[in-house]
Amino acid sequence: MITFQDVSKTYAGGGRAALTGVSLSVAPGEVFGVIGASGAGKSTLIRLINGLEKPSGGQVIVDGDDVTALGVEGLRALRRRVGMIFQHFNLLSSKTVAGNVAFPLKLAGVPDAEVKARTAELLARVGLSEFAAKYPAQLSGGQKQRVGIARALATGPKVLLCDEATSALDPETTEQILELVSNLNRELGLTIVLITHEMDVVRRVCDRVAVLEGGAVVESGPVEEVFLHPASATARRFVMEADGVPADGAMVGGRVVRLTFRGEATYKPILGLVARETGVDYSILGGRIHRLRETPYGQLTLALTGGDVEAAIKRFQADGVRVDLVTEAGR
């Protein structure tokens, strides 16, 4: 649905490149996350998809169209197939909720009667029917984002771009908005690209994720893979942030390992078993039991001391537990 081929972007007059050699592809019906710190190039990346920014090099193909080759009319037609929601909602304060949702339809020259019907339908979908005559200033953050979503869906897009859509919301509201986004993906088959600096957002809704650092993709893959076994330092940092697990094993002796339990292994009483068998002692440095969308998993960071540490690691692996060496601590 969306393909980036060796895309780079340098802003006029602004030294460092915002993006360099970015290649990625988003399949139809997929929820694709792009995570990165501020200044990593996320906003630029998402704006290349609907042509709000033009790449300095490479190609961006969206729904069969080369975005850079489109003329003014072509670009407008593309933007009707690609909805976008924003961190600060960007609603028109001078228009009512219904007026905001109707705006893209009016821009497209849809007849009034149809605009009215479609607006009502969209507001019902996001649960804001009774707010139609209110102004954005009278709504809460979550409600504003719902209006943003209804507005983005007005022209019946195939793709929804989410530009830090939950970053200005509290955790509970974030949950509700992500739920709504997930539903849209499932029910309408929308392809969704979201950019965020929160791993938690990625964990909850994305199928695949790309990690952006300094304008380049440093890691990408299925969310389970990147989340449980981050390969790049950047990805590891985001995962740590999401968990609050200290990466530092220097306080304890022994070898620090991260165990990942998934599926069957999650429910086995394996820790005590292995400790008894191999004489290894363990201190728990951190842990979590969670869901990656539908899959339950557990992750424990342990410091292993005494006994046969190698044997213990092998024993874990034999039981379907993945073991990652975090540090060779405790000298």
Place this chain on the structure above:
Amino acid sequence: MSAFVENIDWAEIGQATVDTLSMLGGSMVLTVILGLPLGVILFLTGKGQMLQSRVANGVLSLVINILRSVPFVILLIVMIPLTVALVGTSLGVAGAIPPLVVGAAPFFARLVETALREVDKGVIEASFAMGAKRRQVVLGALLPEAMPGLIAAATVTAIALVSYTAMAGVVGAGGLGDLAIRFGYQRFQTDVMVVTVVLLLVLVQALQMVGDTVVRRVSHR
């Protein structure tokens, strides 16, 4: 009481009031018609805006600054030949309107530019992201979003025009200012001076109140 207002010819005051209001109304309408597009162009050609052009913006800005730096009394006088060419006379209500518009339109244009700068850039970006044409962005998003600021700008301009109309009295424009100068000042008729000033004060106060009310009405922030 009657001794205090001995010099006052109420019919003349009435006529002067009508003249002031006509000058104000006529010049205000033309100021908005001229100044609004100027302000919009000034904004759109500015840095980082959709019609960014240093040349166009620079030239326009310079012209506006030149017109704004000419004291209005001087403008009244240097405009006389142009005024005669435009409306056939430099006297009366008709003769006052061209200099009033030339004096106020650049001022209004600057205020419009400032009001437009207050509009959230995200809203403009969102409009483009929805597939809006530039014209649709300006008419459908930019101007409606700036409406409270634009109304406030118009109010300030209208009040400036009230004092301009008074000055226009110097070159024979008629109106309350003219009355104040000819009778109140030149003939030492203090009562005429007081009455005209009070009427001007009431006018300014009324304009401000109406302006504030409309701003409140159109503001949904």
